[in-house]
Amino acid sequence: MAHEAERDPVTGQQTTGHEWDGIKELNTPLPRWWVYLFWATIAWSVVWWILYPSWPWLTTYYPGLLGSNQRLEFAERWQAAEAERAAWLDRIRESGLAEISADPELFTFASRGGEVVFKENCAACHGLGGAGQRNYPSLADDDWLWGGKLEDILLTVRHGIRDPSDPDTRESRMPAFADLLTPEEIADVASYVLSLSGQASDPEAARRGAALFAEQCAACHGDDGRGIREVGAPDLTDAIWLYGSSPEAVRAQIADPRHGVMPAWAGRLSEEALKMVAIYVHALGGGE
Ligand code: HEC
Numbered sequence: 001m002a003h004e005a006e007r008d009p010v011t012g013q014q015t016t017g018h019e020w021d022g023i024k025e026l027n028t029p030l031p032r033w034w035v036y037l038f039w040a041t042i043a044w045s046v047v048w049w050i051l052y053p054s055w056p057w058l059t060t061y062y063p064g065l066l067g068s069n070q071r072l073e074f075a076e077r078w079q080a081a082e083a084e085r086a087a088w089l090d091r092i093r094e095s096g097l098a099e100i101s102a103d104p105e106l107f108t109f110a111s112r113g114g115e116v117v118f119k120e121n122c123a124a125c126h127g128l129g130g131a132g133q134r135n136y137p138s139l140a141d142d143d144w145l146w147g148g149k150l151e152d153i154l155l156t157v158r159h160g161i162r163d164p165s166d167p168d169t170r171e172s173r174m175p176a177f178a179d180l181l182t183p184e185e186i187a188d189v190a191s192y193v194l195s196l197s198g199q200a201s202d203p204e205a206a207r208r209g210a211a212l213f214a215e216q217c218a219a220c221h222g223d224d225g226r227g228i229r230e231v232g233a234p235d236l237t238d239a240i241w242l243y244g245s246s247p248e249a250v251r252a253q254i255a256d257p258r259h260g261v262m263p264a265w266a267g268r269l270s271e272e273a274l275k276m277v278a279i280y281v282h283a284l285g286g287g288e
């Protein structure tokens, strides 16, 4: 054809013969390397079609010569991970609390697992990280109602506190002193309680209250007011209050006490989960 021979005067290159408004298109071929790469990718895709699942059929699909199946691969890996987890859980189940704490790997596994259990089951009442809130004790400090050793914590979590559904629950009831003492006596003993933690109170009333305390309260809260863990009676001399430190709150607790309830977790959590969450709580900062 005529235009094949036509050359561009400036570059000396052939033109395609296409012309727009006097501008002619140069016939610049694709670079060789590009063309080879292009054919190579096509060849590669054909190999890929044959080796791997590719073409859909009516009800199934062409599975490929390699029989590759990502869903199966995922399931296998998942199973392997589960088996590994199960092996750890077996070790937790078979080991004592002290053994778990002494083995760094097992301890790490247990406290990580315990953290998950805690977030799912305990944080709603005890706060994230066991920080506690009004009416719900902090589990991250070293002030314990019922005890902060690993065994104490596990027992508390397993059987709960004042949970009527568990016969082995931790039990104790502070009496309602509105039935036993006059309002004046309640005010006096409240003044004494406030003085124990160094809060402002009427010294005369506190002196009268001290005698009442020895009679009515020391059996549970101790002669010095530092609490007795066997009955979950709090230390009244520190700055940590479950139900508030104001004179009104203290008088209300004496007259008509609250009885904090913590659900029992035996039966709701697996044996491993109970141990793991006890280990986690113990490691929050206050463990004994
Ligand atoms: C429905 C609210 C609630 C939930 C959920 C709950 N707790 Fe408690 N927990 C309490 C209350 C209330 C107390 C304090 C009981 C008392 O007054 O003696 C308590 C006390 C405790 C104590 C004793 C603290 C001490 O000072 O001796 C531990 C340990 C504890 N909880 C751990 C847990 C763990 C672990 C979980 C999750 C598996 C959990 N709790 C879930 C309400 C709850």
Ligand code: HEC
Residues within 6 Å of the ligand: 145, 172, 173, 174, 175, 177, 189, 190, 193, 212, 213, 216, 217, 218, 219, 220, 221, 231, 232, 233, 234, 236, 240, 241, 242, 243, 244, 250, 253, 254, 258, 259, 260, 261
């Ligand atoms: C039978 C045991 C018992 C007796 C007796 C008793 N308490 Fe208590 N007291 C407890 C228990 C248990 C608690 C914690 C209740 C809870 O955890 O829900 C408590 C809680 C308190 C609290 C709340 C502390 C806080 O951190 O908010 C105050 C205040 C208190 N008692 C004062 C007294 C005074 C004053 C008397 C005597 C007039 C008295 N208690 C007698 C068992 C007793």
